Amino acid sequence: MPDLSTVSNIDDLRSRARCALPRALFDFVDGAAGDETTARHNRADFDRYGFRPRVGRDVSTIDLSATMAGRPAALPIALSPIGFAGLCWPEGEVLAARAAARAGIPACLSTNSIASIEDVARAVPEGENWFQLYFLKDRDWMMGLVRRAKDAGYRVLVLTLDLPVAGRRERDVRNAFTVPIRPRLATLAGTALRLPFLARSTRTRFRFGNFEGNPHADGFVSIAKHVSSLFDPSATWEDVARVRAAWDGPMIVKGLLHPDDVEAARRIGVQGISVSNHGGRQLDGSLSAVAALPDMVATAGDDMEVLLDSGVRRGTDILKARALGASGVLIGRAWAYGLAAAGEAGVDKAIELLRDEMTNAMMLLGEREIAALTPSHLTEITL
């Protein structure tokens, strides 16, 4: 098991993941669409907000607990759905759910997971498990997934709307990335670093857990092809309303950047939205999630929760999102890097780093409860 004691932040986990994974797989996880400008803005725009800390306040105890999708969580963090996470480490989705459960936070399973809905529910029954749904052309199969999630005890349905088509992830084109992964000798040569990955790979079998038996899900070649053969680009808010009707628990729509879509979500009556550009993996040039946040919060008003994902790498990012009105965040690559670096312990580490960073920052900000954070704790800074 790798020694994580000198890992001091999420970026260190990313470096570990880069060494551990075959290049094409790392690039699949790490990469984004087009010139990756949106992915960079996702990070840089957090840095535009500075803190104005207070001193001389009792910060001996810090309360980080939050409510997300109307349900209590130990931290304002949920694990965002990561398709193919099981490629990074055998049983990846299960390990992640277990780490999340241990930390008292939700883990959202992707439609495109290796482990099936039932696999995760069975392995981590104590977890706050959420299920993420994509619009499938095959509506029967899709509604079947909703039922399976319900039956397996998933608490929250997350419907992702920003993927009518796959974004143009150019690293994947250059790497000719396909699943199952066939690490090329060329990329592996010269380094023994990836041997553990290869060894682990032999223990696992590639499959799409949630599509077993589905005739269209065979012959997987690339993400783009997978999406275009299975996903439905014609789905509208009416279709969203239908899913809403079929699920009686809390529901989140994920992937919104436009205030008009907040209105649309409100009309349908969801628990909340996630302001997101899919980590910069869809439309390059979209504005960053944190830049979009204030308008989205203003439009959402008090009747809907606003979550944020895309670009979160630091505990301070999460506090900034809270100060700007988000209930919490979904983290994507942050936990995927951890998983790829060290399996379950890596996901633990990712969560621990963010928690410790939040605690530390709260103490230094002079605030005890994250609920007390407001825009007045921030100041815009010129870069």
Next chain:
Amino acid sequence: MPDLSTVSNIDDLRSRARCALPRALFDFVDGAAGDETTARHNRADFDRYGFRPRVGRDVSTIDLSATMAGRPAALPIALSPIGFAGLCWPEGEVLAARAAARAGIPACLSTNSIASIEDVARAVPEGENWFQLYFLKDRDWMMGLVRRAKDAGYRVLVLTLDLPVAGRRERDVRNAFTVPIRPRLATLAGTALRLPFLARSTRTRFRFGNFEGNPHADGFVSIAKHVSSLFDPSATWEDVARVRAAWDGPMIVKGLLHPDDVEAARRIGVQGISVSNHGGRQLDGSLSAVAALPDMVATAGDDMEVLLDSGVRRGTDILKARALGASGVLIGRAWAYGLAAAGEAGVDKAIELLRDEMTNAMMLLGEREIAALTPSHLTEITL
């Protein structure tokens, strides 16, 4: 034939072109004037506009068709005139016109082409062929070109106004660039990459297709000398009016950046203008084409088309130009890189990349028709 399957964007084609061409020729195509700041701004200023996408909308079919110069085109793209394109690949102008015809878009032949007006018309009669004119001191020859274009069936005349003198392209000075190209052993040494170029070169003969028989066009030494001996720096809008009178089809004036010149163009009665700084190859320090666009569109009003060229490398650039009021764009280096990299297949690839990027971005923007794009789809972002 080079394998283009891992080419994921225009910049990849540029890298291929860089390897394929002798240094001096690549620099001639790639370079710009002075410190190349305008060329950089042409790119960077597109990045100042972000998208605010919508979700939950039926984007199963996307319509990219456009009207340019009052004529229908499958895409809002025309191939911009590139002088000496035939140096990059034998029959370069013909191959480009063929690729454009296949894609259903216009190809504009330069005054400074290797292939003559008649060569291209004869080889690609099915194409939407446009002809680009420069002001020549020898007005008889110039009016002869207009007539030859008419007789050969060219549809649109593009009169380029921003070249009363050649810009100071310093790479050409440093490389002592002259035509015909004499690849120096020094620049070729150490690499077998350029052997295919040399092999192809033997199949072709350097000439100026449109100047055969013209006494002033001999003894070509450098772009600067070529321009100063043939082109007329004293031409005014009155001269433009005379050309307008001599051509009874649609006419575009190319190379405008100032609203006052939009008025001048309107007075003369042209079909449209192209907002352009000649790809940054003329006056370094000029503002970028996309930065100039909004004022130009406002001045043009509804009675003239506004096209844009200079800096277009991405499908999203084209959508931004459309959202800001342009009918379409002319692409210059984008197709020249393709041609230099892989001949006709490279031009196909360049067009295909831009089309696919546009389709993808439209789907992710939640819009089906490019005509629906407006400034409200954009948001200014701080870099």
Next chain:
Amino acid sequence: MPDLSTVSNIDDLRSRARCALPRALFDFVDGAAGDETTARHNRADFDRYGFRPRVGRDVSTIDLSATMAGRPAALPIALSPIGFAGLCWPEGEVLAARAAARAGIPACLSTNSIASIEDVARAVPEGENWFQLYFLKDRDWMMGLVRRAKDAGYRVLVLTLDLPVAGRRERDVRNAFTVPIRPRLATLAGTALRLPFLARSTRTRFRFGNFEGNPHADGFVSIAKHVSSLFDPSATWEDVARVRAAWDGPMIVKGLLHPDDVEAARRIGVQGISVSNHGGRQLDGSLSAVAALPDMVATAGDDMEVLLDSGVRRGTDILKARALGASGVLIGRAWAYGLAAAGEAGVDKAIELLRDEMTNAMMLLGEREIAALTPSHLTEITL
């Protein structure tokens, strides 16, 4: 003794320190919290202010004398408290106090010094010695330190409020930095540069001068652990008032960035405050000291002095702080680099550089007295 004649600025001293110290110790001194963005802003934000100099004025004599904490100083500079300074050079705190005394400026001893309160007072009785206090869980010990400082003749008490917990200094985590320093062969190998440091180290014994006999101060492992076991994160402004009552000389509270805390300080009745983010070592993302300064000065009004620390590396930084309303600055790393580079002579050099830079800049600004500097001498410049 190293030849310092070609050392032309503080950054040169930093380079010397980098060569002289074991990597982990240099990183402890040089490093900051998180991504070190605040540390960078501390520098960059000084550069946002430009000067508009005057000419044709008699600048044959320049007066740099100032009042800090209500007491006269030859320069508007005090040596800021640097914990563990004695690790950089044997007797580091004593040497620094001696250099400060020679220059006619205050030296502030840290709670976390190697030399004790009494050591420094005994060795440099002629100095303007200040003592810096942290809030200790062990209030008896803490009040004992206050009494010891009083008894030893310290003039000013500096109470640091921005360290309820240690900031996350990631270089220290990566280096597994612990005290006493155990320079690893790995980091020392290949260079003879650090031999003098090793030689000097044998002459010194690690201890916390001010905690001898304190039962909690043993078993030191890392800064973070040291702070969390000894320091009190529950201290409030009421506790500050108690310290204020126990000390009858001038008192400064250090580490403020928020105007509301200026009000709090005023209510308690201190001589002054130091606007500071602890050199970027506490909450990464905090706004820079100089960016915070104008609001803090405006809130302080005329009844309290405003000092500034964090980021001062240039005489011109000090003049800018003065022009914006600060009485003077505390320098931290600037003198620590000097000490690490060349012992007492290095601290002399640091002070000399800043003095000479100030004199030169005053002459070139056309002002004779630093008291004459106002915001009108500055102009904001776009970077």
Next chain:
Amino acid sequence: MPDLSTVSNIDDLRSRARCALPRALFDFVDGAAGDETTARHNRADFDRYGFRPRVGRDVSTIDLSATMAGRPAALPIALSPIGFAGLCWPEGEVLAARAAARAGIPACLSTNSIASIEDVARAVPEGENWFQLYFLKDRDWMMGLVRRAKDAGYRVLVLTLDLPVAGRRERDVRNAFTVPIRPRLATLAGTALRLPFLARSTRTRFRFGNFEGNPHADGFVSIAKHVSSLFDPSATWEDVARVRAAWDGPMIVKGLLHPDDVEAARRIGVQGISVSNHGGRQLDGSLSAVAALPDMVATAGDDMEVLLDSGVRRGTDILKARALGASGVLIGRAWAYGLAAAGEAGVDKAIELLRDEMTNAMMLLGEREIAALTPSHLTEITL
């Protein structure tokens, strides 16, 4: 004689100079004060202005002639005074004056020249020779210089006010730069490039042409010492008035950045001022010359000429200065690089490059006379 045919801009001349000169001498010419931020802003701030060119205008002839210091010049350029220019090439000041005379522009001789007032006048009697004066402690010697300049036929007196003390040029400190130059073997080793310089050096003798016989000018060690022993930091505008009274030709005061000093200059009655920060060599952090220009022009009104120096490297810089209201510019390093690179031919080349760049840019701007340039030709661009 070096082949200058591939030199395409001033920066190429700088590269040549860098190779030709001993490191310490190149750094003396190229360097600036402190962190050299002002020197960088001098360049970058020109880039903040973009052009909006016009087309369709007769630009077959371009008129670049200007009036500077009330006297006609072929170009809006004068050679700025460069102390020690004669170190870069034997007879450097004479060669420069000759090149300027050939181009029909003024050359300003520095107080700190190697060649004396009389040397230059004798060698280039046909030139438009100007003389630059510093305030000397020895007023008799200083007034003697004024008389010598008058007697030798100099046309304009340039009084430099921004050097009451030398700026802190840190490269000089690091290089331990002293005059006469003693090129160190270390810096010369490994390259034969500087042999021509050494060969030429033997032909020349170091002296201060204008201080021969002056007792204080001996024992020269460094610029800083030279200035502090000879120059007078107590000179005021009253002293300027005295110089003004002693010289009955046109007079320019050089080195102003503050509008209040424009008023002071007007009160004394000079022909013009030069907005300048001495090429960034004096107070680092001063605002750039071009950023200061608009306010200075506004204050100067119509009764005084405004020149600009500091940062001019491009013909387009000069056009921008003109558009913002300057009558012309002084170029410093631009010609010094040329001189160091190739002697007189290098100065010719520097002037030729700027002239050709201006002509080209005027043609592309669509203007025939530089007098027609106004702020409306410019547009502010975001970098």
